[in-house]
Amino acid sequence: MAESAAEPAGFMHPSILRVIEQKKRVKERLKDIKHRIGVYSAKGGVGKTTTAVNLAYALKSLGYNVGLLDADIDCPNISLFMGIDSKSDGTYPLKPVEKDGIKIMSTAMLMDDERKPIIWRGPMIGKMVSEFLENTEWGSLDYLVLDMPPNTSDAPLSIIQLLDLDGFLLVTTPQHISAVNTVRSGRMAKRLGASLIGVVENMSKGNPEGGRYVANELGCEFLGSIKESDEMWRLSDKGIIPFISDQGIREEYISIARKIIG
Ligand SMILES: Nc1ncnc2c1ncn2[C@@H]1O[C@H](COP(=O)(O)OP(=O)(O)O)[C@@H](O)[C@H]1O
């Protein structure tokens, strides 16, 4: 096809150039982080935040330097799950808040009242994601765990485009509907060139049908399951980390973390 006069060879749309520039800045900012793991499913409520928080503790307990980024920009939950009231002072570069030796950053730390809804259209979400990735000073880390937003649209798309992740840890519940939606997220990540670390079945009731379905469909590893228990949500509701207060849960997450490291 003949080249258009307005678009000479090498022409790139300004929006693509912008992404390339942002990507360079994010890369520079995150250059001292050895591994980045996105905890992801297109389905809400399956336990992405639960998995991200407890996995961060498991990695920390194995001796690594860990950061936790609440990448669920418009519905940030990490502070609630971790009982964190501290706010960032809002000056750039943004400094993560530290708890139990883990560095944490969330949009909730930039808001005066967490109960206020954040109502943004796609471009604003994308802008906030890049602001966050470009401007948070993590220092050197072995692992940065990202608590991903659900769905397969703007927010996860921006994150996958801007950040070279080592891969995604997928989360599903046992139900087929959850598993199918988790497969969707895995396919999206793969299509964008990201790799899949494996899948965890959360709220498991025994035989991990959902987790195995996702692993088979995507050709990735089934890493383990976390049982459904009232204790899990009751502790999280109080801002207590299940990993710290329950030995059985701790062992499950450590086993999953070891497989991820491996
Ligand atoms: N294994 C589990 N057993 C019981 N409740 C759980 C378990 N995992 C997570 N929950 C609870 O389910 C709810 C949704 O979990 P959450 O981690 O917020 O999911 P997501 O981040 O995918 O939306 C929370 O109240 C959480 O405490």
Ligand SMILES: [Mg+2]
């Ligand atoms: Mg969440």
